[in-house]
Amino acid sequence: AQTVTQSQPEMSVQEAETVTLSCTYDTSESDYYLFWYKQPPSRQMILVIRQEAYKQQNATENRFSVNFQKAAKSFSLKISDSQLGDAAMYFCAYKWNYGQNFVFGPGTRLSVLP
Amino acid sequence: DAGVTQSPTHLIKTRGQQVTLRCSPKSGHDTVSWYQQALGQGPQFIFQYYEEEERQRGNFPDRFSGHQFPNYSSELNVNALLLGDSALYLCASSFAGLSGYTFGSGTRLTVV
Numbered sequence: 001a002q003t004v005t006q007s008q009p010e011m012s013v014q015e016a017e018t019v020t021l022s023c024t025y026d027t028s029e030s031d032y033y034l035f036w037y038k039q040p041p042s043r044q045m046i047l048v049i050r051q052e053a054y055k056q057q058n059a060t061e062n063r064f065s066v067n068f069q070k071a072a073k074s075f076s077l078k079i080s081d082s083q084l085g086d087a088a089m090y091f092c093a094y095k096w097n098y099g100q101n102f103v104f105g106p107g108t109r110l111s112v113l114p
Numbered sequence: 115d116a117g118v119t120q121s122p123t124h125l126i127k128t129r130g131q132q133v134t135l136r137c138s139p140k141s142g143h144d145t146v147s148w149y150q151q152a153l154g155q156g157p158q159f160i161f162q163y164y165e166e167e168e169r170q171r172g173n174f175p176d177r178f179s180g181h182q183f184p185n186y187s188s189e190l191n192v193n194a195l196l197l198g199d200s201a202l203y204l205c206a207s208s209f210a211g212l213s214g215y216t217f218g219s220g221t222r223l224t225v226v
Contacts, residue, residue: 004156037217043202045157045217091156100170100211101147104156 004105023092118218139207
């Protein structure tokens with residue numbers, strides 16, 4: 001079975017600084033996607049960034065980028081120029097290309113300090 | 115363009131009761147997945163409905179059942195509620211189960 005681990009229950013960052021959230025996963029499959037989702041107090045899961053496993057190039061979305069290390073099964077999220085609105089729970093998630101469900105990690109609570 | 119709508123937003127039930135949660139998918143989406151998110155944890159997959167059939171199921175007991183209607187909306191039913199069923203229940207929709215999932219804001223269920 002696939003598993004996703006986030007070893008940092010809580011992180012904090014100063015506004016305008018950079019922070020990296022860690023994620024590792026375990027799978028025997030080769031075709032899959034990895035995701036970072038943000039869950040603010042509104043509770044809705046919001047997609048931050050997505051990475052296809054077959055792509056070697058790391059995904060970027062504005063201030064958000066990932067460091068995808070397929071051999072190490074590591075998928076970290078870097079948030080640059082942190083903003084107060086970035087404060088939320090962040091979940092790393094895995095999805096096999098031929099499966100229907102996400103496998104989520106336990107989450108990291110990010111606080112942004114003014 | 116409406117996103118995923120879930121109702122109710124909150125409810126409180128007593129142990130042993132039954133509950134029905136509802137989800138309307140995003141316009142253009144035909145697949146609905148349900149997740150249970152216990153306090154302080156990541157969401158856990160319950161099941162997915164596509165073409166009014168349960169397509170895949172997670173590791174949840176038969177007390178959890180669902181239904182999808184011809185308009186693609188879905189219901190999650192939980193029978194014989196336990197205290198441990200207290201959680202946020204999230205609905206996610208997509209087109210044919212492909213990537214591009216949209217999540218709702220969930221229903222917070224408290225069992226007392």
